[in-house]
Amino acid sequence: MEAHLKLVICIATITLFAAAPARSQTLVDPNKVAPEYREAAEKRRAEQLRQRECALKADLEKVLPRDRTAYLNHCLDALAAKQ
Structure with a gap:
């Protein structure tokens, strides 16, 4: 019984460490898209930067x-109101 428990714990530990880490969404690079989509890419990048800024504030304030x-949502609304 104890040997089985150790085996299960060992397998669970290996599985946990072998799993690929979750990746965050990369920032859009407007220079790497076709010219007709560049404006949309610039808007998306600006939105991504606002989201990251608010996420950083949330981390710093330990929300x-x-x-x-x-x-x-409140932070993003406040940033939109400033513009």
Whole structure:
């Protein structure tokens, strides 16, 4: 019984460390898209930068996961109001 438990724990540990880490979405590079899509790519990159800024603020303020979405929405609204 104890040997089986050790085997299960060992397999679980190996599986945990062997799993590929989740990757965040990369920033859009407007210079790497076709010229007709460059304006849209620039807008997308600006939005991604605003989202990252708000996510960083949430991390620095240690916002709880349950409150994170509301915090991010409020932050993005506040940034949009400034512009």
